[in-house]
Amino acid sequence: MQRRNFLQTLAATTTLTVPAFSKAKPIIKPPRLKPGDTVGLVCPAAPAYSKQTVEVIAESMQALGFKVKYGKRMWERYGYLAGKDDERAADINEMFADRSVQGIVCVHGGWGCARLLPLLDYDMIRKNPKVLLGYSDITALLLGIYSQTGLVTFHGPVGAVSWNEFTVSYLRKVLMNGEAVLYKNPKVIGDNLTQVADRIDLINPGKARGRLLGGNLTVLSHLLGTPYLPEWEGSLFFAEDVSEAPYRMDRMITQVKLAGILEEVNGFIFGKCTECDPGDGSYGSLTLEDLWNDHIRPSQKPAFAGAMIGHIRQKFTIPVGIEAEMDAQAGTIRFLESAVI
Numbered sequence: 001m002q003r004r005n006f007l008q009t010l011a012a013t014t015t016l017t018v019p020a021f022s023k024a025k026p027i028i029k030p031p032r033l034k035p036g037d038t039v040g041l042v043c044p045a046a047p048a049y050s051k052q053t054v055e056v057i058a059e060s061m062q063a064l065g066f067k068v069k070y071g072k073r074m075w076e077r078y079g080y081l082a083g084k085d086d087e088r089a090a091d092i093n094e095m096f097a098d099r100s101v102q103g104i105v106c107v108h109g110g111w112g113c114a115r116l117l118p119l120l121d122y123d124m125i126r127k128n129p130k131v132l133l134g135y136s137d138i139t140a141l142l143l144g145i146y147s148q149t150g151l152v153t154f155h156g157p158v159g160a161v162s163w164n165e166f167t168v169s170y171l172r173k174v175l176m177n178g179e180a181v182l183y184k185n186p187k188v189i190g191d192n193l194t195q196v197a198d199r200i201d202l203i204n205p206g207k208a209r210g211r212l213l214g215g216n217l218t219v220l221s222h223l224l225g226t227p228y229l230p231e232w233e234g235s236l237f238f239a240e241d242v243s244e245a246p247y248r249m250d251r252m253i254t255q256v257k258l259a260g261i262l263e264e265v266n267g268f269i270f271g272k273c274t275e276c277d278p279g280d281g282s283y284g285s286l287t288l289e290d291l292w293n294d295h296i297r298p299s300q301k302p303a304f305a306g307a308m309i310g311h312i313r314q315k316f317t318i319p320v321g322i323e324a325e326m327d328a329q330a331g332t333i334r335f336l337e338s339a340v341i
Contacts, residue, residue, distance in 0.1 A: 024231040025150030027321055030103075030129040032178045032340035035065030037102035040095040041159055042071040043082035045137045046110025057107060057159035064168070069101055081112045088112065089119035092141070096125045103175070107159040109136030114219070116141070117228045122148040131175055131340070134158045136242070136311065139215030144228035146213075146320050152339055155215050155238075155309070156317030166314035174317045178340045183316050183333040185308055198314075199306055200331030203292045206302035208267030209325045209336065212318055214238035221252040224259050232264040236326055236333075238318060240271035240310030246278055246286050253295050262295070267302040267326045269333065271309025302328040 033039070039061050041054070048054050058068045071091035076083030095104045117140060126149040132141065133154045142153040154175065157167055166186065173179040185198045213230055214220065217239040223229050241249065256262060270292075278285035286294075288305070296303045304326075308316045319339035326333050 028126065028129045028149065028151045029339060029341045030131045030152060033103050033131055033175045038067040038069050038100055039103040039105050040069045040071060040101040041074060041105055041107055042091045042095060043074045043107045044088050044092055044116060044141060045082065045112035046080060046108040047077050047082035048074050048107055053160050054107065060163040071095065074107065080110065085115045085119060089116040092116065093121045093124065096128045096130065101130065103131035103133065105159050106134030106138045109134065109138055109158060111137050113137045113140035114223065117144045120145065125149050125151060136216050137219055139219040140223060142215055142320050143220065143223065143230060147228055147230040152319050152321040154317055154319055157315060162313050164314060171317045174319065174339055178338040180335040180338055185306065185331060198308065201289065201305040202328055203296050203303035203305060204300055205329045207325060207327050208236060208302040209323065210234045210236040210266040211321055212236050212238060212324050213320060217241045217252050218244065221255045224255060232261045235265050236267045236269060236324055237261065237265040238269040238271065238309060240273065241276065242274040242311035244273065244276050246276065246288060246291065249273065249276060249288065250286060250291055253291055257295055262299060268296050269307055269326055270305035271307045272312050274311045302326060304328040304331050306331065307333065
């Protein structure tokens with residue numbers, strides 16, 4: 001009933017302007033972040049449930065050398081959303097328009113970013129490029145803004161994560177130093193005889209080049225058929241997810257495949273699917289490895305799984321829209337250009 005009412009409301013609203021499907025826009029890179037810059041904290045999906053969590057985020061940003069500015073409506077609540085759609089969209093638009101803010105960090109994911117896509121001022125965003133950082137449901141903003149403006153966005157930590165050394169080191173390299181980074185999983189054997197955690201699962205060997213495009217698989221697949229997805233031809237497709245049973249992962253990968261995306265891309269990179277095992281009582285279930293065999297391996301395109309992308313403690317910051325090269329055998333991603341200017 002809620003979904004039906006929401007669709008009826010959209011149909012009755014005459015003020016929303018849905019952009020037409022269009023070809024890829026020229027790439028716009030945001031200025032790199034520097035110590036002393038101000039980052040804006042916004043809640044485009046779930047609300048800021050805990051003031052202490054926000055305090056930790058602010059202190060983490062300050063430890064990176066940044067000043068912090070809060071979105072005007074980040075403490076609003078509308079059920080499971082951080083305020084009404086126009087309020088959350090206004091915070092995004094205002095942060096991009098604010099000349100005192102150099103970067104935007106999303107506090108949480110959750111659900112709700114896709115509801116904002118018709119409400120964003122894409123012309124203004126294009127004229128005021130700046131870093132936008134987040135993952136999970138933020139995927140809708142990352143892909144929507146990139147597809148409509150050409151602005152490189154960043155699939156990386158939201159504010160309410162562990163700002164550990166691994167995560168911070170890659171963020172610094174990408175967003176502050178402007179390095180052409182080589183991404184490679186950590187190799188930690190510990191007291192085991194061989195590496196156990198963060199292993200690479202080779203699907204198809206080989207190297208491939210293309211624009212890095214992707215994000216959370218659930219969010220991405222639900223945007224199919226809308227104008228808020230980029231052109232996929234010649235890209236490197238990356239994805240991740242969390243708490244999805246194998247049959248749901250199967251359904252989403254099948255949807256992406258039926259949409260022709262897997263035919264268009266040059267390579268496939270999957271990060272982590274946290275808590276996606278078949279679980280107890282799932283005798284006869286397919287596994288993720290089975291899904292790679294069914295859907296990805298027949299393409300014979302370079303592909304691997306297990307990259308540090310996803311709902312995990314240690315994560316890469318992946319720019320959406322820059323050229324990179326993947327090496328499936330080595331399980332690496334190498335930038336061919338800087339993601340910032």
